[in-house]
Amino acid sequence: xxxxxxxxxxxxxxxxxxxxxxxxxxxxxxxxxxxxxxxxxxxxxxxxxxxxxxxxxxxxxxxxxxxxxxxxxxxxxxxxxxxxxxxxxxxxxxxxxxxxxxxxxxxxxxxxxxxxxxxxxxxxxxxxxxxxxxxxxxxxxxxxxxxxxxxxxxxxxxxxxxxxxxxxxxxxxxxxxxxxxxxxxxxxxxxxxxxxxxxxxxxxxxxxxxxxxxxxxxxxxxxxxxxxxxxxxxxxxxxxxxxxxxxxxxxxxxxxxxxxxxxxxxxxxxxxxxxxxxxxxxxxxxxxxxxxxxxxxxxxxxxxxxxxxxxxxxxxxxxxxxxxxxxxxxxxxxxxxxxxxxxxxxxxxxxxxxxxxxxxxxxxxxxxxxxxxxxxxxxxxxxxxxxxxxx
Amino acid sequence: xxxxxxxxxxxxxxxxxxxxxxxxxxxxxxxxxxxxxxxxxxxxxxxxxxxxxxxxxxxxxxxxxxxxxxxxxxxxxxxxxxxxxxxxxxxxxxxxxxxxxxxxxxxxxxxxxxxxxxxxxxxxxxxxxxxxxxxxxxxxxxxxxxxxxxxxxxxxxxxxxxxxxxxxxxxxxxxxxxxxxxxxxxxxxxxxxxxxxxxxxxxxxxxxxxxxxxxxxxxxxxxxxxxxxxxxxxxxxxxxxxxxxxxxxxxxxxxxxxxxxxxxxxxxxxxxxxxxxxxxxxxxxxxxxxxxxxxxxxxxxxxxxxxxxxxxxxxxxxxxxxxxxxxxxx
Numbered sequence: 001x002x003x004x005x006x007x008x009x010x011x012x013x014x015x016x017x018x019x020x021x022x023x024x025x026x027x028x029x030x031x032x033x034x035x036x037x038x039x040x041x042x043x044x045x046x047x048x049x050x051x052x053x054x055x056x057x058x059x060x061x062x063x064x065x066x067x068x069x070x071x072x073x074x075x076x077x078x079x080x081x082x083x084x085x086x087x088x089x090x091x092x093x094x095x096x097x098x099x100x101x102x103x104x105x106x107x108x109x110x111x112x113x114x115x116x117x118x119x120x121x122x123x124x125x126x127x128x129x130x131x132x133x134x135x136x137x138x139x140x141x142x143x144x145x146x147x148x149x150x151x152x153x154x155x156x157x158x159x160x161x162x163x164x165x166x167x168x169x170x171x172x173x174x175x176x177x178x179x180x181x182x183x184x185x186x187x188x189x190x191x192x193x194x195x196x197x198x199x200x201x202x203x204x205x206x207x208x209x210x211x212x213x214x215x216x217x218x219x220x221x222x223x224x225x226x227x228x229x230x231x232x233x234x235x236x237x238x239x240x241x242x243x244x245x246x247x248x249x250x251x252x253x254x255x256x257x258x259x260x261x262x263x264x265x266x267x268x269x270x271x272x273x274x275x276x277x278x279x280x281x282x283x284x285x286x287x288x289x290x291x292x293x294x295x296x297x298x299x300x301x302x303x304x305x306x307x308x309x310x311x312x313x314x315x316x317x318x319x320x321x322x323x324x325x326x327x328x329x330x331x332x333x334x335x336x337x338x339x340x341x342x343x344x345x346x347x348x349x350x351x352x353x354x355x356x357x358x359x360x361x362x363x364x365x366x367x368x369x370x371x372x373x374x375x376x377x378x379x380x381x382x383x384x385x386x387x388x389x390x391x
Numbered sequence: 392x393x394x395x396x397x398x399x400x401x402x403x404x405x406x407x408x409x410x411x412x413x414x415x416x417x418x419x420x421x422x423x424x425x426x427x428x429x430x431x432x433x434x435x436x437x438x439x440x441x442x443x444x445x446x447x448x449x450x451x452x453x454x455x456x457x458x459x460x461x462x463x464x465x466x467x468x469x470x471x472x473x474x475x476x477x478x479x480x481x482x483x484x485x486x487x488x489x490x491x492x493x494x495x496x497x498x499x500x501x502x503x504x505x506x507x508x509x510x511x512x513x514x515x516x517x518x519x520x521x522x523x524x525x526x527x528x529x530x531x532x533x534x535x536x537x538x539x540x541x542x543x544x545x546x547x548x549x550x551x552x553x554x555x556x557x558x559x560x561x562x563x564x565x566x567x568x569x570x571x572x573x574x575x576x577x578x579x580x581x582x583x584x585x586x587x588x589x590x591x592x593x594x595x596x597x598x599x600x601x602x603x604x605x606x607x608x609x610x611x612x613x614x615x616x617x618x619x620x621x622x623x624x625x626x627x628x629x630x631x632x633x634x635x636x637x638x639x640x641x642x643x644x645x646x647x648x649x650x651x652x653x654x655x656x657x658x659x660x661x662x663x664x665x666x667x668x669x670x671x672x673x674x675x676x677x678x679x680x681x682x683x684x685x686x687x688x689x690x691x692x693x694x695x696x697x698x699x700x701x702x703x704x705x706x707x708x709x710x711x712x713x714x715x716x717x718x719x720x721x
Contacts, residue, residue, distance in 0.1 A: 001400070001449050002393050003645050269720050284716035285709060289663070291719055292639075292712065295656070296664040299394075299638035306394040316638075319631045375624070382623035386603055386630060389618040 005081065012078045016085055019060060025051050028091045043170050043215050044128065048095040052125035055093055061123055062100060064249065069104070070123045076309050080252040087259035096167050099129040101249075103175050106192075110233040110241055115194065118173075130197070132162040132176035132219060133242070140376050143186045143239060147221060149178035149193065151235070156180070156193060158201075158224040164370070168204050168217035171197050176226075181236050192238040194230040201225070210362045251308040254301040254317060257324035257367070261294045264331050264360065268338070271353070277338045286334055293327045315385045322377035325367035332361035394641060400453055407457035410436065415461040417690040423464045424552040427523065434465040434523075438492045441467070444475035445490045448582055452589035452644040459593025462553040462697040469497035469519035472586035473579075477528050480575040481536050485526070496526030496538075498583070499559045507580055507705050509534045509573075513562040517704060518544065521557035529561045534576050539566040551700025553693065581658040582647055584705050588640045588665035591701045595636065595665070598672040598694050599629050602679040609681075616679070625675045629668075636661075636668035659715035665701075666708030673698040 027047045055061040056070035063082050065071030086093060094100055099122035107115050121127040138145040147160025158178055174195045181189030201224040206214040233241055268287055272278040297320065304316025335357030336343035346355030368374045382388045396404070414433050422429040443451045451472060458468060470489065474496035478486040488494040499515035501507050511532040521527060521544040529537045542564060544557040603626055606617030616622050643661035646654035673695045677684040684691045702708065
């Protein structure tokens with residue numbers, strides 16, 4: 001047990017910090033938690049495209065990847081340090097995660113040689129990807145998806161509907177999960193296809209979310225023809241591929257959630273001071289409880305990472321998403337409470353907070369719903385970690 | 392940053408675990424309710440490990456977690472986790488005797504409000520095992536520490552009979568008095584607080600494991616109750632609180648061992664997180680057990696008693712949140 005990192009890892013950090021200090025675009029740090037997400041025409045602004053390419057070219061996009069994929073073959077500990085520094089600064093490496101975080105790694109693992117050629121552009125952000133997973137009747141029960149692809153000799157024909165598809169309106173390509181065998185048990189009849197978003201028969205309708213922004217969309221497929229060679233992995237073996245993401249980063253992804261939580265607690269202290277609530281014993285105790293939660297989650301994340309770095313499984317990480325997203329929600333709620341009558345005001349002339357706490361609160365539901373709701377996370381903890389029987 | 396245990400630490404934990412499983416069964420806790428002397432053989436065995444008090448807090452905390460798992464009675468905790476660090480802080484030669492196992496002591500600090508802050512009151516409260524140790528270190532204004540013997544004490548009756556706490560009348564105290572640097576005193580109290588938090592994590596783990604096992608075995612509506620989502624989610628939340636606390640305590644022990652600048656905050660976080668974990672494990676533990684968990688015959692209540700005894704000692708969760716607020720809201 002020890003607190004310090006090894007000297008070579010601190011050297012890695014120093015090199016990264018020097019790069020970030022010199023090159024981070026001014027716009028990168030300005031995305032406040034209460035901004036409510038991008039507006040329609042600005043889902044992936046030009047500065048962020050340029051920044052992602054710059055990170056890739058310098059080997060700082062996915063540092064554990066080799067240089068030709070935007071990395072520098074760094075160790076797991078160095079990946080954690082990277083995620084820590086990026087999160088501490090609130091600097092997004094990319095404003096569209098599907099390409100570098102999910103599609104790239106999945107194609108590297110399961111794709112054909114030809115499909116693997118798509119990876120560098122996906123990681124560099126030159127190609128924008130979306131992922132067609134959720135459907136109106138396949139949310140938590142993802143394996144119940146119904147978008148159908150009939151199998152022909154040299155092509156698939158796709159019909160159906162996806163929803164909550166992030167970046168669909170700006171993406172060139174889609175990783176689409178379709179049902180190719182309607183008679184098989186639901187997990188066994190799913191396949192994964194690469195679909196060009198300009199294929200005839202695709203209709204994209206932006207879907208506004210609670211903050212008013214529209215970074216995701218409904219996508220309709222009407223007799224969309226997809227070449228046979230766009231199948232990823234084996235036919236009817238797509239469910240296994242839904243688990244694909246950056247395996248080597250998964251052990252450190254919690255850092256971002258915890259860092260955001262810590263930063264919002266610092267903002268909360270600042271808010272309480274400006275509203276004269278910093279002497280209120282109830283508020284003080286609630287802020288301290290939030291701090292305790294965040295600090296103990298950071299310790300839990302590091303503890304899990306230590307197991308991971310030693311090659312053991314790290315069940316700790318299953319707790320992190322649920323715990324940090326629920327904690328964030330509570331912090332935003334407390335921010336609204338501290339503002340009293342002004343908690344729901346979004347009028348810039350009637351409150352210097354400009355509604356950032358209630359907007360942050362609204363947006364916090366994204367993280368307790370998307371990627372497996374908190375309730376699904378609890379099921380997973382109970383069944384996979386605690387060994388309780390399925391109901 | 393490495394939270395993994397060394398081979399020596401794993402050996403220490405395993406040794407403690409098997410010793411305590413054999414020497415501290417729940418029957419001992421029940422007998423101890425009416426006759427504290429039944430714990431004397433256990434105390435003698437634990438004294439073999441008192442040298443841990445001269446080493447890193449990370450090791451002592453690991454040992455304390457195992458003590459909490461069995462709700463070990465007796466003066467070992469007071470002696471090793473409270474008295475010894477205070478002797479180290481004042482530079483007393485008595486420390487050598489404690490580490491060799493030839494003498495024992497406890498600490499009297501809290502006044503009538505029960506909070507562990509320096510005060511000039513003559514009557515000290517919540518002093519652990521005052522009648523089963525040779526020395527009582529009395530912390531007074533200055534701050535000072537006076538090493539005393541033979542002070543009159545009175546057992547405070549609490550639901551937790553596994554840890555016996557006393558009122559001690561220090562008005563007639565004699566014995567050598569030491570000046571103590573306030574920071575050194577804080578360090579000794581923080582060390583004891585983190586050791587107690589580690590103990591609490593052990594007790595919480597015991598109650599959690601009992602509830603988890605019961606949920607897998609108890610059949611209602613023809614299925615194990617652990618297959619019901621309402622029960623699963625309770626257990627998931629209990630385990631989250633437990634994992635948070637385990638990590639927070641380990642982190643705090645590391646910060647104190649290494650004198651890291653985060654140690655003051657980390658101590659309060661550790662005790663508060665341990666408090667959250669232990670009270671959740673107690674409440675949800677009894678609820679999951681249903682009627683059987685409400686009986687005297689079932690062992691669960693022995694640990695629930697210990698849980699609330701520990702939560703309310705050396706600062707409640709609320710107390711530590713307030714002290715943490717003093718550090719982070721300036």
